[in-house]
Amino acid sequence: MNNNLHIYNTLTRTKEKFEPINAPHVGMYVCGPTVYGDAHLGHARPAITFDIVFRYLKHLDLKVRYVRNITDVGHLENDADEGEDKIAKKAILESLEPMEIVKYYTDRYHRNMDQLNVLHPSIEPTASGHIIEQIELIKTILDNGYAYESEGSVYFDVEKYSKDYDYGKLSGRKLEDLLENTRVLAGQAEKKNSFDFALWKKTDPRHLMHWPSPWSEGYPGWHLECSAMGAKYLGETFDIHGGGMDLLFPHHESEIAQSNACRGHDPVKYWMHNNMITIDGQKMGKSLNNFITLDEFFSGDQELLEKPYSPMTIRFFILQAHYRSTVDFSNEALHAAEKGMKKLFNTIELLDKIVPSEKSSIEVEHFEKKFYEAMDDDFNTPIAISHLFDLSKLVNQVNDGKETLSDIDLEFVKNLYDVFVFDVLGLVNEEEKGDDQLVGQLMDTILNLRKDAKLNKDWSTADKIRDELGKLNIKIKDTKDGAEWSQ
RNA sequence: GGUACCGUGGCCGAGUGGCUAGGCGGUGGUCUGCAAAACCAUAGACGGCGGUUCGAAUCCGUCCGGUACCUCCA
Numbered sequence: 001m002n003n004n005l006h007i008y009n010t011l012t013r014t015k016e017k018f019e020p021i022n023a024p025h026v027g028m029y030v031c032g033p034t035v036y037g038d039a040h041l042g043h044a045r046p047a048i049t050f051d052i053v054f055r056y057l058k059h060l061d062l063k064v065r066y067v068r069n070i071t072d073v074g075h076l077e078n079d080a081d082e083g084e085d086k087i088a089k090k091a092i093l094e095s096l097e098p099m100e101i102v103k104y105y106t107d108r109y110h111r112n113m114d115q116l117n118v119l120h121p122s123i124e125p126t127a128s129g130h131i132i133e134q135i136e137l138i139k140t141i142l143d144n145g146y147a148y149e150s151e152g153s154v155y156f157d158v159e160k161y162s163k164d165y166d167y168g169k170l171s172g173r174k175l176e177d178l179l180e181n182t183r184v185l186a187g188q189a190e191k192k193n194s195f196d197f198a199l200w201k202k203t204d205p206r207h208l209m210h211w212p213s214p215w216s217e218g219y220p221g222w223h224l225e226c227s228a229m230g231a232k233y234l235g236e237t238f239d240i241h242g243g244g245m246d247l248l249f250p251h252h253e254s255e256i257a258q259s260n261a262c263r264g265h266d267p268v269k270y271w272m273h274n275n276m277i278t279i280d281g282q283k284m285g286k287s288l289n290n291f292i293t294l295d296e297f298f299s300g301d302q303e304l305l306e307k308p309y310s311p312m313t314i315r316f317f318i319l320q321a322h323y324r325s326t327v328d329f330s331n332e333a334l335h336a337a338e339k340g341m342k343k344l345f346n347t348i349e350l351l352d353k354i355v356p357s358e359k360s361s362i363e364v365e366h367f368e369k370k371f372y373e374a375m376d377d378d379f380n381t382p383i384a385i386s387h388l389f390d391l392s393k394l395v396n397q398v399n400d401g402k403e404t405l406s407d408i409d410l411e412f413v414k415n416l417y418d419v420f421v422f423d424v425l426g427l428v429n430e431e432e433k434g435d436d437q438l439v440g441q442l443m444d445t446i447l448n449l450r451k452d453a454k455l456n457k458d459w460s461t462a463d464k465i466r467d468e469l470g471k472l473n474i475k476i477k478d479t480k481d482g483a484e485w486s487q
Numbered sequence: 488g489g490u491a492c493c494g495u496g497g498c499c500g501a502g503u504g505g506c507u508a509g510g511c512g513g514u515g516g517u518c519u520g521c522a523a524a525a526c527c528a529u530a531g532a533c534g535g536c537g538g539u540u541c542g543a544a545u546c547c548g549u550c551c552g553g554u555a556c557c558u559c560c561a
Contacts, residue, residue: 013491033561042561049561168490171556177489178557195557222559244561249490251560274561275492281553285560320510321500326493326554333499336511343510346525382501386509396526400517459520466522477524484524 003060007240008324008378010248010271011170015378020239021269026057026064027238029230029268031247032124034071035105036087039112040291041314041329042244042277042284048315049274049323049379050242051118051426056375059424067233068121069226070109072102072128073209073219088208098209102128112294115311117426123233127225131211134220134228137262138199138213146261150190152202152216156257158195165260170271171249197254199224223254230267231259241268245275246283274323279304281328292329306331309338312430316341319381319425340389345429347392348417350399357404364409364416367391371420381425388420431486447476447483 005018020026030050033043050068057064072087087098113120127134138154141147146161147154158167162175178195198221203210210217230238236259243252252271259267276283284291292302300308309317317337321327367387374383395413397403405413421427446465453461466476469485477484 031561034559040561044561046561172490173557174490245491246556246560249556250558276555276561278554283555283560287558287560317499325500328499330498332497332511336499338511340510343525350525380501382509386501389509393527400526402527454520457520463521470523475524478519478522479525 004376006376006378007270007272010273021237024062026062027234028064028066028240029234030068031226031243032068032070033109035102035109036090037105038293038295039109040293042291044116044294044314045277045318046244046274047113047118048116048318052379052381054119055424055426065234066121067123069229070106070124070126072126116315117428125229130228131220133232134224135213137224137228141261144261147199149215153190153198154200154215155191155196156199159193161257161261167257170256171253173249197221197223197250223251223258227255227258236263237267240270240272242272245273248273275326277329278326279329309334310430312341312428313338315427320385322380322382344388344392347395350395351414354398354410356407356410359404360406360409361403362394362405364412368416443485
């Protein structure tokens with residue numbers, strides 16, 4: 001397929017035509033979760049954003065290798081003092097093995113992702129499984145003179161690096177500014193400059209996770225894992241690197257620096273960053289302690305939630321905003337997403353009932369074109385979805401006899417929804433009737449009894465059946481062609 | 488303080504110079520024994536001020552308000 005995809009590249013701050021380095025192969029790396037807590041709504045954003053990228057690239061017949069890491073080693077919590085490892089810290093508090101926690105939260109993360117219908121990445125490497133690669137990387141950077149050892153730890157020499165390369169090219173930061181702004185902070189005696197970041201950190205007695213290295217018993221710096229694993233599985237230069245905007249600096253900036261210090265060139269062609277989800281206008285995040293976990297959304301068991309919201313409602317809600325915009329959480333907005341998505345699926349179900357006409361009064365190819373235009377324009381899912389709604393309105397009018405669709409066009413529309421809604425947008429109709437045959441037959445029997453009652457104008461019986469089924473969470477819809485039910 | 492970004496109708500949210508965004512909600516209608524659902528129709532907007540232009544939500548200036556990053560964060 002001929003692609004006309006344009007991607008907004010954070011590196012150049014412009015939309016660029018997407019030209020894979022080794023077409024039809026595409027390498028994509030996305031920063032995954034740190035597994036020391038349950039996934040919240042904020043984690044769903046990049047997962048779904050890059051799931052769409054993954055799905056759409058595959059739809060364009062590109063061969064994508066999608067790598068999403070699991071950070072299980074932990075980040076430096078505070079460069080200024082002991083540099084605590086987050087995962088280890090929680091382990092002490094809970095008296096569990098660190099790897100026990102990692103396993104527990106990784107499993108829960110995977111379950112949430114499955115619920116959101118996020119496709120599994122091609123490779124999901126862990127930081128702890130690539131300590132050797134990270135140590136090799138540090139050695140090379142040391143050999144190339146862009147790092148120095150200090151008291152058993154190794155730091156990246158940003159000032160030295162800046163003489164040969166542009167530190168700040170991604171985030172737009174200038175070294176002088178960094179210097180001014182960080183100089184005030186507490187004395188970090190080990191480092192030459194406050195903005196130098198750790199490549200290897202010597203462990204302290206409170207740490208549970210540490211590994212031997214030429215410099216000390218310790219653990220790798222946070223930015224290193226992505227450099228090591230990206231290069232290992234996607235090559236020294238690959239196509240797309242994604243992550244949240246909050247990772248832009250220092251994480252991604254430092255990744256670029258590490259690659260250059262090591263290999264003399266940038267690691268990535270297109271940098272993509274999703275924006276944040278806000279709550280009351282503020283970023284939803286761990287540090288602000290204002291997050292709602294995905295499980296809480298699904299169960300509705302959280303004081304801020306008026307009701308449970310299904311995984312697909314969350315997915316649709318996120319897709320209704322462009323990935324580079326912030327999206328504000330509210331019950332009203334989620335409710336709107338829920339209703340809107342339902343409307344879309346009603347149309348899709350309706351398609352099976354429509355009787356084709358001789359000729360079409362609608363030009364259906366138009367909608368296919370519009371959908372691709374929207375997706376090609378930096379994955380503009382809200383626009384793509386708006387076209388699906390427009391088409392939906394027309395399909396409803398066909399059902400009302402105001403518009404017509406030919407045999408061929410009807411199939412075209414069905415296929416269009418199949419491909420766009422299910423394959424590309426990755427939505428699933430959660431209201432699907434149970435495929436249990438017995439239940440179906442039982443429901444038919446019950447609805448027939450109710451039909452008889454209605455024919456006899458026995459409204460109290462008819463209403464009782466409806467109410468009793470309602471208590472079982474089964475909804476009855478009286479349509480022109482008889483009653484329908486759904487769970 | 489530095490850097491980047493945003494301010495669109497009751498709510499969410501697209502849109503970069505002229506052409507209906509879309510969804511939810513509201514209102515009116517169709518259908519129905521009633522209700523719900525569904526469907527159709529419809530109103531309402533571009534933070535303030537100034538400028539550029541035949542014409543600005545869209546460009547420029549300014550003011551006001553908000554956010555993110557600079558420390559772990561998706």
